[in-house]
Amino acid sequence: MDIQQYVTEASAQRSASSVQKELVVLKHLFSQAVEWEIIPVSLALGVKAPKLPAGRVRYLQPTELRALLEACRDGLREIVALAVSTGMRRGEIINLRYLDVDLSNRRIMLPQTKNGDGRGVYLNDMAA
Secondary structure, eight states, X not given: OHHHXXXXXXXXXXXXXXHHHHHHHHHHHHHHHHHTTSSSSOTTTTOOOOOOOXXXXXXXXXXXXXXXXXXXXXXXXXXXXXXXXXXXXXHHHHTOOGGGEETTTTEEEESSOXXXXXXXXXXXXXXX
């Protein structure tokens, strides 16, 4: 109960992200104390972390995109254009093989993504 009260009071003074990081450290310390048999059970077991605010989504404006592409050297420009127009991750682009690209159907088949599944990425005019 004391730890939950600490989290509530700290949330009023600091960002939710900072308090959440502190709570992770506290929970780890209590887990270590249980593992080392200093205490029988973690005192931070049921403590709830503060909710983090939703992330911000921002897209480049056409002038910003044009400036970004113009600032890229040859070879990198095409990679950046593909990333911006498809949302593909860096690793997906780096591991891209020619046989994964189907220009006639304007798509890229990614056999394995970050979560281990495959997915298809459709190409707009800039990506194609």
